[in-house]
Amino acid sequence: MTHKFPVRVYYEDTDMGGIVYHANYLRYIERARSDWVRQLGNDQNAMRDAGIVWVVRRIEADYLATAKFEDELMVETTLRELSGVRLTMDQVVRRGDTPIFTAAVTAVCMNAAGRPVRLPAEIRALMKG
Secondary structure, three states, X not given: OEEEXXXXXXXXXXXXXXXXXXXXXXXXXXXXXXXXXXXXOOOHHHHHHOOEEEEEEEEEEEEOOOOEOOOEEEEEEEEEEEOOOEXXXXXXXXXXXXXXXXXXXXXXXXXXXOOEEOOOHHHHHHHHO
16 A cells, blocks of 8 residues: 655745755655554554654665656655564655655654654554555
């Protein structure tokens, strides 16, 4: 299953050269991940109230092409691996059919003390579909 999340490039997203500033791709893929888990039924506010939060542990990214003001992009998120302690996703930002940014993102859950915890069983079940 691939989740798709549309993004439009605004002027504020660009640098002095008129292209999307590199760090904004991380914002785009974060929004897409948040939308994906929300659509799966994962209530992140309820998780936080229970003392568990999602934390990005690792991102491996490749910048393949540039995007510019007013471009319409699509962020695609696909589950790569799900274990008892971590979730790994592949994310691709496309302009039309052209991939312009790719990332492999690993997320884990942490408790209020900042220690890693196992992914709750109900969340694993939602992710497995």
